[in-house]
Amino acid sequence: MTDDPLHSALLDARVPRYTSYPPANRFSADVGPNQSGDWLGAVATDAPISVYVHVPFCRRLCWFCACRTQGTTADAPLDRFLDHLDLEAAMVAARLPRDVTAGALHLGGGTPTILSPDRIARLSELLHGAFTFTNDAEISVEIDPVECDEARLSALAALGTTRASLGVQDFDPIVQAAIGREQSVAATRAVVDGARARGIESLNVDLVYGLPHQTEARIAATLETVLDLRPDRLALFGYAHVPWMARRQRMIPEDALPLPVERIALAARAREMLVAAGYREIGIDHFALPDDAMAHAAAAGTLRRNFQGYTTDRAPTLIGLGPSSISRYAEGFAQNAPATGAWQARIAEGMLGTVRGHALTxxxxxxxxxxxxxxxxxxxxxxxxxxxxxxxxxxxxxxxxxxxxxxxxxxxxxxxxxxxxxxxxxxxxxxxxxxxxxxxxxxxxxxx
Ligand code: SF4
Missing domain, CATH: 1.10.10.920 (Arc Repressor Mutant, subunit A)
Known part of the structure; x- marks a missing residue:
């Protein structure tokens, strides 16, 4: 044990991640489609906006994951989703002032690479039909390496993808079995090599500490493998065990979860290895190579925080499309209906998807x-x-x-x-x- 007061505070504290202020769990139904429509109409034209698309589907549902997503083995829901996304993008674009440009696009989820190459092409077409992207727009995508192949990587490259974020979590087979997510090093390396070969050069890897059966030796072995891939950035998230909110987590063996004091040791070990390998520590959970844009932004005091975590994106307006996505305007936040069916129903009726949000005082x-x-x-x-x-x-x-x-x-x-x-x-x-x-x-x- 330790008499370090911060150590005790860390063991006990449950604190918002502050990806927004106020946090999304304080949003209310006071903000609806009329309010977000007004905010869209008032978007300033002097700086590009950013666009976020939430793809709410996965082929597999990992037990540790609290993301808004649903499993599907069929393709019809993907086409229905794209049909409604097309309508939503057009509705949003019609409310924006003319001359608004988009300087960034982020595809998140869920698993964006659940979309086949022709669906990725359709997504690109509908977004370019609705928004005018700047020539140097940063286009980033979250990739599940198990749900990605050469053809999808080519489609993402054709979309203009500049940055890819790969989910890894932990490579240890015992940890993977306990979180319901099998993923080989070979499949991950193939995606890393394939992305780089297609000019998608900025790569991020997501890791998680605090998983069941994780030990310092196991997380160190994962880090060794990941460091060999030399991603430009890494995110090291602490596993949040909230089975009362994320039902899938009921599959996680609670007796195999590390104790709070062990969580701190796992994070410290990973941090130590990353810093020793030349990565700069950024904020609460990110690491970047010194020549990466995130390290530059951190040094310059221009780093931002949004719903994806730390970002170099400084756009004052972020438009969220798809179920559960959150838009940020100068005036406040607007969140779409979380369930895919409810979101689709609103869009089909010609309404914006907003069901809750917050107007900032x-x-x-x-x-x-x-x-x-x-x-x-x-x-x-x-x-x-x-x-x-x-x-x-x-x-x-x-x-x-x-x-x-x-x-x-x-x-x-x-x-x-x-x-x-x-x-x-x-x-x-x-x-x-x-x-x-x-x-x-x-x-x-x-x-x-
Ligand atoms: S970790 Fe990724 S693939 Fe697994 S359930 Fe979450 S979003 Fe889907």
């Missing part, structure tokens, strides 16, 4: 700004924040002092600049600026 804009800088930069200039948002400085300094008093040794307040020295503490410090945060045993994942 002036105070919340400042809170969002402060929390994003803490999560991205591990520092925030509170005087600059107070000035930018025309709010008093003293209450912010009081919150900063309270955070440092509650979490001794995690950071400093030098003048009006709050710095957090330990990445593991970022969420805990950010929560001190969140007036809506109430510690809960069930709603949020562990901070470690």
């Amino acid at each position: 002036r105070d919340e804009r400042m809170t969002a700004d402060i929390i994003e800088r803490i999560m991205c930069d591990a520092r925030v200039d509170l005087a600059a924040m107070a000035e930018r948002h025309d709010q008093p400085l003293v209450p912010l300094l009081t919150l900063a002092r309270a955070a440092l008093a509650d979490l001794p040794g995690v950071g400093t307040l030098e003048g009006e600049v709050l710095r957090v020295g330990r990445p593991a503490a970022l969420r805990l410090v950010a929560a001190h600026f969140d007036p809506g945060f109430a510690p809960s045993a069930n709603l949020y994942s562990q901070a470690s």
